[in-house]
Amino acid sequence: MNYVQHMKIAVTLMIASSLILGSCGQDSSSDVADSISDSKSATVSLPDGIFLNKAPEDTTPIPDLKMTAKEGDEVLIHVVIGGRVRPFVDNRSIMMVVQATMSNPCNISGDHCKTPWDYCCTPTQTLTNNLATVQIIDAQGQPLKVNLETASPLKPMSTLRVQGIVGPRPDKQTLVVNATGIYIENAP
Amino acid sequence: MRLLPFDYAIRNLGRSPLRLAMSVAGSLLVVVLVITAAAFVRGLERSLMGSGSTRNVMLLGAGSEESVERSEISASVPGQAAATIAGIQEKMKTPFISPEVHAALAVSTSENKTANAQAMFRGVRPEAFLVHPQVRIVEGRMFHPGKDELIVGQLAATRLDLPRKRLGIGKDIWVDGRRWMIVGHFTAPHTVMNAEIWCSLTNLQIMTRRDSLSCVVMTLGQGEFADVDAFASKRLDLELIAMRETDYYRKLVDFYQPVGKLVWVTAMLVALGGIFGGLNTMYAAFASRIREIGMLQSIGFSRMAIVVSFVEESVVAASAGSVVALLVCMVWLDGLALRFSMGAFGMVLDAPTIAIGLAAGVLLGLIGSLPPAARCLRMPIAESLKAT
Numbered sequence: 001m002n003y004v005q006h007m008k009i010a011v012t013l014m015i016a017s018s019l020i021l022g023s024c025g026q027d028s029s030s031d032v033a034d035s036i037s038d039s040k041s042a043t044v045s046l047p048d049g050i051f052l053n054k055a056p057e058d059t060t061p062i063p064d065l066k067m068t069a070k071e072g073d074e075v076l077i078h079v080v081i082g083g084r085v086r087p088f089v090d091n092r093s094i095m096m097v098v099q100a101t102m103s104n105p106c107n108i109s110g111d112h113c114k115t116p117w118d119y120c121c122t123p124t125q126t127l128t129n130n131l132a133t134v135q136i137i138d139a140q141g142q143p144l145k146v147n148l149e150t151a152s153p154l155k156p157m158s159t160l161r162v163q164g165i166v167g168p169r170p171d172k173q174t175l176v177v178n179a180t181g182i183y184i185e186n187a188p
Numbered sequence: 189m190r191l192l193p194f195d196y197a198i199r200n201l202g203r204s205p206l207r208l209a210m211s212v213a214g215s216l217l218v219v220v221l222v223i224t225a226a227a228f229v230r231g232l233e234r235s236l237m238g239s240g241s242t243r244n245v246m247l248l249g250a251g252s253e254e255s256v257e258r259s260e261i262s263a264s265v266p267g268q269a270a271a272t273i274a275g276i277q278e279k280m281k282t283p284f285i286s287p288e289v290h291a292a293l294a295v296s297t298s299e300n301k302t303a304n305a306q307a308m309f310r311g312v313r314p315e316a317f318l319v320h321p322q323v324r325i326v327e328g329r330m331f332h333p334g335k336d337e338l339i340v341g342q343l344a345a346t347r348l349d350l351p352r353k354r355l356g357i358g359k360d361i362w363v364d365g366r367r368w369m370i371v372g373h374f375t376a377p378h379t380v381m382n383a384e385i386w387c388s389l390t391n392l393q394i395m396t397r398r399d400s401l402s403c404v405v406m407t408l409g410q411g412e413f414a415d416v417d418a419f420a421s422k423r424l425d426l427e428l429i430a431m432r433e434t435d436y437y438r439k440l441v442d443f444y445q446p447v448g449k450l451v452w453v454t455a456m457l458v459a460l461g462g463i464f465g466g467l468n469t470m471y472a473a474f475a476s477r478i479r480e481i482g483m484l485q486s487i488g489f490s491r492m493a494i495v496v497s498f499v500e501e502s503v504v505a506a507s508a509g510s511v512v513a514l515l516v517c518m519v520w521l522d523g524l525a526l527r528f529s530m531g532a533f534g535m536v537l538d539a540p541t542i543a544i545g546l547a548a549g550v551l552l553g554l555i556g557s558l559p560p561a562a563r564c565l566r567m568p569i570a571e572s573l574k575a576t
Contacts, residue, residue, distance in 0.1 A: 084250065084429065085253075089414055089417045089418050089421050090413065090414050090417060091412065091414040092414045092415075092417070092418050094417075094418050094421050094422070096421055120251075124250075124251070124427070128424060128427065131424050132424075133421050133422050133424065135422075143418060145414075167422075170423075170425075171425045172425070173424045173425035174422060174423055174424050174425055175424070176422050
């Protein structure tokens with residue numbers, strides 16, 4: 001029997017194996033095509049002039065605003081991007097921010113926390129009192145379909161001064177600021 | 189290059205039936221071990237990954253992303269989510285939103301016995317069947333809200349280490365001193381739900397003395413995950429986190445990866461022992477044919493042709509063992525239920541598992557023959573012809 005005949009036997013066995021394997025154990029978990037699809041954000045950009053060149057003055061702490069602010073008030077806050085593991089909302093111009101003057105135990109030297117911006121070592125109630133949401137909205141009042149982390153210089157732990165208008169306040173803990181100007185004090 | 193005929197290798201296998209039987213048996217054991225390891229890992233992964241739907245989003249308590257049992261959210265979240273988030277799937281004006289309570293509770297088989305095992309309970313409303321379409325009631329009926337009734341998954345008995353008929357329709361179990369009647373069985377193949385016990389959401393809240401929920405699971409239609417995430421980001425009072433259901437279970441797969449790796453390492457170490465045993469057998473088999481090897485070389489067959497023939501012998505014997513191993517595993521292993529911390533899962537014998545087993549057999553034949561063949565061919569022809 002020569003080399004060609006050996007190859008024929010080998011190929012026949014491989015085809016038979018493939019047919020056997022292909023006909024058994026069909027995997028039914030193929031719902032890739034059915035997955036939640038988020039619309040593309042490539043064509044949407046942030047408004048011109050949203051990032052300020054000069055730091056505005058006279059900020060108000062978030063806990064104070066939560067007690068007194070009403071929808072429509074103009075406010076200026078001094079914040080750090082963070083408050084949870086993913087502070088940016090995917091595909092929306094929304095981010096979580098924490099009062100900048102609040103200490104972050106995750107920042108202590110020697111702490112090897114991989115996500116220090118989540119403030120995981122801060123008591124929950126303290127964090128909630130100092131937490132707010134900042135969004136950049138369009139003319140219809142809806143957040144833009146753009147990821148702030150990839151479309152701007154903003155990163156977790158960036159320190160900012162944000163000026164904007166207070167959004168609806170269904171309760172004392174909710175504080176949404178529709179940003180009209182953002183000054184980046186320092187990036188991580 | 190002129191090769192030796194294939195049937196020469198096959199006829200040589202029959203020279204020593206005992207040696208052939210040992211080679212086949214050795215290969216059978218190694219391949220059974222490899223298939224068992226692969227079926228275990230595949231079953232565990234598939235059970236966890238299959239539990240999540242790509243169209244579902246979970247709202248959990250902030251900080252509880254890794255364990256829904258530890259999560260607590262307000263009972264008002266389903267209503268607020270329905271009112272605020274656009275694009276949730278609907279059927280006949282019913283939104284696909286399922287408020288749920290998940291709790292691991294101790295189960296006893298009689299009133300006076302102490303509980304000997306824990307089962308995962310899920311308190312649900314009828315919307316749960318919209319959100320989790322993998323779940324189907326196959327026997328009996330759905331529980332009535334307000335009554336102490338349950339439905340149990342196919343693998344719940346495995347989870348509780350009880351015979352299946354102990355959890356038959358009409359049987360009772362005791363949880364926290366309270367009697368519950370089983371009124372139905374459901375199936376949710378290749379998901380963790382298959383080992384769960386489902387009851388009315390309100391009843392479970394009463395039993396666990398809470399009015400909060402563990403999570404809300406919703407199915408998105410035209411809506412986007414970003415809309416749910418935005419809702420969770422803005423409503424700081426609710427202290428929520430939004431996660432795709434698949435991401436939640438993917439984290440659990442990552443958590444159990446060290447277990448999978450340990451299983452593989454153990455299987456490989458034992459397989460290595462089998463390979464060394466096979467090598468020994470092959471050394472002995474080829475050593476007794478040194479004169480034959482010398483004769484083949486003297487009549488013109490090259491060393492490579494002889495090596496190919498030896499490899500063919502070894503691979504055929506190992507492959508025969510692999511095929512028998514595969515048949516044994518298909519009968520004994522496929523669907524075999526095993527307990528783990530989250531419930532129970534069935535071993536899975538699918539195409540990748542079978543391919544791994546068959547490949548292991550072929551590799552065993554290959555590795556088991558090359559070193560002995562190379563050793564026997566090192567001898568000069570004149571010396572090998574004089575060998576006894």
